[in-house]
Amino acid sequence: MKEFDVVIIGSGPGGYICAVRCAQLGLKTAIIEKYNTLGGTCLNVGCIPSKAWLDSSEKYHELTHSFSEHGIHVKDASFDFLKMSARVQKVVTDVSAGISFLMKKNKITVFNGLGTFTDANTILIKNTKGDETITGKKIVIATGSKPTSLPGVVIDKKRIITSTEALSLKEVPKKLIVIGGGVIGLELTSVFKRLGSEVTVIEYADSIIAMMDAELGKNLHKLFVKDGVKFLLGHGVTAVESIGNLVKVKAKDKSSEKIIEIEGDYCLVAVGRRPYTDGLLLENAGVKLDDRGRIETNNYLQTNVPHIYALGDVVKGAMLAHKAEEEGVFVAEVICGQKPHIDYNLIPGVVYTWPEVSSVGLSEEQLKKEGKEYKVGSFPFKASGRARASNEADGFVKVLADKKTDEILGVHMIGPRVADMIAEAVVAMEYRASAEDIARISHAHPTYSEAFKEACLSATDNRALNM
Amino acid sequence: MSLELKIPVIGESVTEVTLSSWMKKDGEYVNEGESVCEIESDKASMELPAPSSGILKILAKAGDELKIGAIIGELDTSAAKPVNQPSIEKTVNAPVIVESKTDKKVEIPSPAAKKILDEKNISAAAVSGTGKDGRITKEDAVNAKAEAVEVTKIATSNGNRQKRNEKMTRLRKTIASKLVEAKNTTAMLTTFNEVDMFALMELRKKYKDTFKEKHGVGLGFMSFFTKACAVAIKDFPSVNAQINGDEIIFHNYVDMGIAVSTPKGLVVPVVRNAETLSLAQIEKEILGLATKARDGKISMDEMSGGTFSITNGGVFGSMLSTPILNIPQSAILGMHNIVERPVAINGQVVIRPIMYLALSYDHRIIDGRESVSFLKKVKELIEDPSRLLLDI
Numbered sequence: 001m002k003e004f005d006v007v008i009i010g011s012g013p014g015g016y017i018c019a020v021r022c023a024q025l026g027l028k029t030a031i032i033e034k035y036n037t038l039g040g041t042c043l044n045v046g047c048i049p050s051k052a053w054l055d056s057s058e059k060y061h062e063l064t065h066s067f068s069e070h071g072i073h074v075k076d077a078s079f080d081f082l083k084m085s086a087r088v089q090k091v092v093t094d095v096s097a098g099i100s101f102l103m104k105k106n107k108i109t110v111f112n113g114l115g116t117f118t119d120a121n122t123i124l125i126k127n128t129k130g131d132e133t134i135t136g137k138k139i140v141i142a143t144g145s146k147p148t149s150l151p152g153v154v155i156d157k158k159r160i161i162t163s164t165e166a167l168s169l170k171e172v173p174k175k176l177i178v179i180g181g182g183v184i185g186l187e188l189t190s191v192f193k194r195l196g197s198e199v200t201v202i203e204y205a206d207s208i209i210a211m212m213d214a215e216l217g218k219n220l221h222k223l224f225v226k227d228g229v230k231f232l233l234g235h236g237v238t239a240v241e242s243i244g245n246l247v248k249v250k251a252k253d254k255s256s257e258k259i260i261e262i263e264g265d266y267c268l269v270a271v272g273r274r275p276y277t278d279g280l281l282l283e284n285a286g287v288k289l290d291d292r293g294r295i296e297t298n299n300y301l302q303t304n305v306p307h308i309y310a311l312g313d314v315v316k317g318a319m320l321a322h323k324a325e326e327e328g329v330f331v332a333e334v335i336c337g338q339k340p341h342i343d344y345n346l347i348p349g350v351v352y353t354w355p356e357v358s359s360v361g362l363s364e365e366q367l368k369k370e371g372k373e374y375k376v377g378s379f380p381f382k383a384s385g386r387a388r389a390s391n392e393a394d395g396f397v398k399v400l401a402d403k404k405t406d407e408i409l410g411v412h413m414i415g416p417r418v419a420d421m422i423a424e425a426v427v428a429m430e431y432r433a434s435a436e437d438i439a440r441i442s443h444a445h446p447t448y449s450e451a452f453k454e455a456c457l458s459a460t461d462n463r464a465l466n467m
Numbered sequence: 468m469s470l471e472l473k474i475p476v477i478g479e480s481v482t483e484v485t486l487s488s489w490m491k492k493d494g495e496y497v498n499e500g501e502s503v504c505e506i507e508s509d510k511a512s513m514e515l516p517a518p519s520s521g522i523l524k525i526l527a528k529a530g531d532e533l534k535i536g537a538i539i540g541e542l543d544t545s546a547a548k549p550v551n552q553p554s555i556e557k558t559v560n561a562p563v564i565v566e567s568k569t570d571k572k573v574e575i576p577s578p579a580a581k582k583i584l585d586e587k588n589i590s591a592a593a594v595s596g597t598g599k600d601g602r603i604t605k606e607d608a609v610n611a612k613a614e615a616v617e618v619t620k621i622a623t624s625n626g627n628r629q630k631r632n633e634k635m636t637r638l639r640k641t642i643a644s645k646l647v648e649a650k651n652t653t654a655m656l657t658t659f660n661e662v663d664m665f666a667l668m669e670l671r672k673k674y675k676d677t678f679k680e681k682h683g684v685g686l687g688f689m690s691f692f693t694k695a696c697a698v699a700i701k702d703f704p705s706v707n708a709q710i711n712g713d714e715i716i717f718h719n720y721v722d723m724g725i726a727v728s729t730p731k732g733l734v735v736p737v738v739r740n741a742e743t744l745s746l747a748q749i750e751k752e753i754l755g756l757a758t759k760a761r762d763g764k765i766s767m768d769e770m771s772g773g774t775f776s777i778t779n780g781g782v783f784g785s786m787l788s789t790p791i792l793n794i795p796q797s798a799i800l801g802m803h804n805i806v807e808r809p810v811a812i813n814g815q816v817v818i819r820p821i822m823y824l825a826l827s828y829d830h831r832i833i834d835g836r837e838s839v840s841f842l843k844k845v846k847e848l849i850e851d852p853s854r855l856l857l858d859i
Contacts, residue, residue: 339585341578405528431602432575 002109004030006335007123007136009115009280012040014312014324015142016099021332023106030134031108032115032125034279037092038099041144041313042321045164048095050184052088053167053191054352061194061354069391079195081172088167117285120305138307138335141287141295142324143280145273145313150179150237153269159242160267163188173197175264177249179237181208183351185270186220190353193229200230200262202237202251209351213363213412215398220357220414223394232260240267275314290316300334301327309335323347348426350419355381355395358422361410361429364400373403377435377459379451381415383467386446392416397455399425399435406434406460417448424452435459470519472540474533477508477767484508485637486531486539493525496548504529504539509641511734511767522546532601574601580608589613593632638732649794654830657789657801658838662846664805664820667691670852682747688802689725690749692777694855695848696800697721697742700775703841705833707774709795715832724773724793725753727760734760735793737773777802781822790827797832800845801825 005027008015015031016038022029037044056079063077103110111134113127123139125132147162149155157165163184172195178185181203193199201208201224207217208224208231221231235251238259242248247267252259275294282289288304290296295310297303303310309331312324326342333340351357367374377399381387395415401408411425428438438456443449450466458464474484487505491497502514503523517523521542527533574591576584580603584591587608594611596603635643649655671686678686700707700721709716723741727734736756738749759765776793781804790801801824808821826842848854 338582340582341585343578430578437599 001122002030002132002134004028004109004134004136006030006138006140006332007032007115007134008140008142009123010034010040010142010144010312010314011038011099011110012142012144012312012324013042013321014144014328015040015140016102016328017325018140018142018311018328018332019108020102020106021329022335023108025332025336027332027335029106029108030111030136031103032111032113032123034112034114036112037096038103038110039092039096040142043095043099044092045167047321049088049092049167050163050187050191051352052091053084054187054354056084056087057191057194058354066391081195082170085168085170114279116279116281117287118281120285120308138309139285140331141277141280141303141308141310141314142312142328143276143314144324145319146276147269148272148274149269150240150271153179153237153240155269156242159245159247159265160240160269162269166192166266166268169266173264173266175266176200177202177247177262177264177267178270179240179249179267180270180272181205181210181231181233182270182272183209183349185268186224187352188268188270189224189229193227198228198230198264200232200264202232202235202249204234204236204254206234208233209357212349212351212357212359213398213410214365216357216359216412216414219395220351220353220355223355224353232262235260240269242267273313273319277314301331302334317344318347318349320347320349343430346426346429348422350422352419355392355415356417356419357414358418359410359412360422360426361408362400363410363412367400367409372409374400374409375403375459376400377455377457377462377464379454379458379464379467381448381451383454384446384448384451385466386448386450387416389446390416397421397451399438399452399455399459401435401456401459406436407432408435408438408456408459411452411455413452415448415451421449421452424449436461468544469524470521470542470544471538472503472515472518472523472542474506474535474537474539475515476535477513481508481535481767483532483534486527486529486533487512488529489525490514491523493523495523496546497521497523497542498548506533507637508767509637511638511765511770512636513767517542519544520548574603576603576608577605579605583608584611587611587613590632592634636731642732645794646791649792653792653794653797655792655827656830657825657827658835658842659787659826660824660842660846662822662824662849663810664688664822664849667849667852668805668820678747682750684747684750684754686746687750687753689753689777689779690746691849691852691855692800692802692845693723693725693738693741693749693753694744694746695845696723696775696777698848698855698858699841699844701742702844703833703837705837706798706828706841708797708832709774710797710829710832711795718774720774722772722774724776724796725756726776726778726793727757729761729763731763734765734770735773735776736760736765736769737771775799779803781805787823787825789825792827792829798826798828798838798841800842801827 006022006029008019008031011031011033019029019031060079063074111125113125116124118124121135123134155162166188173192176192176197176199178189178201181201189199189201208221209217232251234254237249237251239250245265247264249267250259250261286305287308288296294316295303295314297310297315301309301311311327311331313319317323330340330342346360348358348360378396380396382393387393398412400410408429435456438453439460443453454464454466484506487507489504491503497503497517499520500516503517505512505514519542521544524541527539574596576591589611591603594603594607596607598604675686704717707718707721720740721742723738724735738752776796776799778790779802780788781802785803787803788801790799792799803823805820805822807818809816810819824842826838828838
């Protein structure tokens with residue numbers, strides 16, 4: 001029986017990062033992965049392939065929609081869906097190989113198979129080639145999450161699908177019905193809309209990306225509508241039915257109670273994800289779940305069994321790859337007696353639509369609820385020279401700062417490349433910068449990032465220079 | 468009309484102060500002379516009075532580090548006074564020492580610095596940041612030292628063993644760095660002697676009531692020592708001199724620093740031109756300054772510019788000590804307790820009230836001959852006070 005200092009179950013961004021950090025800190029480390037490839041949801045059926053699709057579809061969309069404004073005319077533009085899909089798969093394969101390399105480089109032992117607790121220190125790994133049992137002084141559960149469905153809606157994985165299937169379809173849906181106006185639903189809406197699908201998004205809340213600052217959702221909604229995406233906001237789906245090549249979805253208007261029925265050839269269910277602990281046999285280790293099926297952890301991401309830790313989507317908090325990565329490093333360092341720290345308020349959120357949406361810190365709605373006095377600085381990309389030059393003038397940057405101290409409390413962006421731009425806001429907030437601090441830092445011209453500086457100027461004293 | 472409130476010039480060496488707290492609110496009507504805020508400098512903390520009556524607009528935050536001349540607020544002097552607010556009589560405009568409050572400045576560690584501090588078990592409040600706005604950089608955290616906490620390893624005690632971290636006041640920080648600077652930058656050493664206090668005590672016993680009656684102050688020993696030092700300095704001027712770069716500054720006057728212990732720490736008010744003062748005048752000066760210092764009402768000017776200092780550890784019962792120079796001064800006399808000791812006089816062992824004297828001096832400009840002779844001279848003057856009268 002092989003013995004390890006740390007055994008990590010799950011090789012997603014939380015798990016594999018945790019393994020690398022453990023190895024860096026000198027621990028004898030093992031990682032267990034149920035699937036054949038490392039990287040978890042993020043790499044195989046999440047962040048990476050969706051970004052690959054978004055990029056390919058965006059290029060086609062530009063070719064057919066915005067190139068002409070630049071004076072570039074293309075006759076008979078077309079795309080090969082299967083080739084696009086193959087490229088996406090190659091991206092996934094390459095990145096996964098990169099993780100395998102990282103495991104080798106850091107001398108981390110990789111076990112393929114389903115890890116199951118036999119007791120609190122022992123894990124049985126079930127594999128078609130035979131079972132193996134290993135022990136760990138410390139164990140880290142990083143098993144992630146799976147897409148969920150609505151009550152009564154059965155995912156058949158053919159016509160009624162989740163994001164996992166949507167990323168490897170064999171054809172472009174003609175009429176796609178997306179249930180859920182959150183990040184995943186909208187990113188895939190973007191992909192298929194650009195490739196020619198007619199898309200209807202059904203959302204129970206009255207706005208899309210409802211967890212972000214309301215102004216972002218409002219703006220993004222407007223831009224989607226302009227692109228021809230249909231929305232049924234404030235509608236609850238009551239039934240989804242697949243008949244042959246047809247999908248029928250019934251949705252009830254929350255206010256009028258009127259039931260609408262729409263038809264499509266595919267229905268994407270993107271209503272959220274649930275923590276995934278199936279098959280772990282946590283009861284053998286005595287690890288407790290909370291009332292929402294997540295592994296219960298304390299501030300050190302320690303479960304009720306002190307030597308077992310858990311992180312990422314399987315515990316409380318935002319289901320984001322970069323949150324899991326931070327937790328991976330955190331747990332490895334805690335195991336080694338260090339005292340790391342994560343500020344969960346400063347985990348940025350990003351939506352890879354085009355324009356992109358990103359945010360960090362508190363929204364105006366949260367600030368109002370907390371009764372905090374704040375000031376708002378906003379800068380539209382319309383006034384940015386860089387955005388003008390690229391014909392990307394949609395969107396804005398909004399900075400919320402403490403009314404008294406000028407400390408930045410929240411930054412909300414929608415516009416070109418704001419997924420990358422949000423990093424500056426996170427750095428600023430980690431150092432508790434004031435809006436004026438940013439306003440006094442040189443930003444290269446002409447860049448999109450100037451918009452953040454201008455919004456900070458506007459928040460400081462309403463003194464944006466280019467507006 | 469609006470009047471700017473600025474940090475005033477408070478002493479020759481003070482370039483920066485901390486705004487400890489606002490005593491008036493933003494938008495509040497303040498009367499001329501009323502204290503609006505409290506500032507703390509390296510040397511003391513003080514209240515700033517409003518130069519005129521008006522409505523206060525606050526522009527600087529409590530905790531801000533400010534340069535002399537920095538604008539901290541505005542007074543709208545055209546504003547009418549609210550009817551229900553009584554006018555307060557003009558108070559003294561001079562800055563006065565007040566009890567220092569705890570420093571309210573928020574210390575902000577960077578993410579890496581926070582981890583390092585947490586691991587060292589050092590509170591961010593105990594580290595002074597060198598980053599922007601006092602932010603604690605990684606370097607600050609790496610350099611931060613925890614208080615000696617070896618005690619935790621002697622884990623057998625069952626008693627209550629709490630530790631308390633308290634931020635140093637500016638005054639304490641200044642004292643600390645001045646003392647270390649004195650140790651590090653001078654060639655300091657100490658010479659000792661003993662003085663027979665018999666004659667002086669007899670003199671005092673004989674005249675103290677008459678003295679008190681005439682001058683209204685008690686006749687203490689400090690005035691004699693001050694006088695004796697001032698006289699001795701005339702013979703050994705280097706004891707009263709200072710090094711300034713490549714030059715030596717000699718003073719033709721003696722500004723005598725008298726160390727006074729206050730609740731906030733040691734302060735050293737200065738008796739000006741001690742060489743010209745009578746014993747009674749010296750006693751009055753000392754009494755006045757010491758009272759102000761203990762009440763926390765002494766001004767910066769009254770504490771700066773001394774040329775020589777006397778410290779009396781004897782009041783706390785010290786037998787012998789080596790005082791540290793009050794730089795840039797070059798010498799300091801240490802007085803100690805008076806103890807009856809057997810001494811040999813003319814071949815006879817007799818009991819005499821003896822005080823040990825210590826003179827710490829900067830050997831760079833005071834030679835051994837001078838320091839020892841100076842101290843001997845002081846001893847002679849005290850042992851035979853009539854010499855003071857005869858100037859011999």
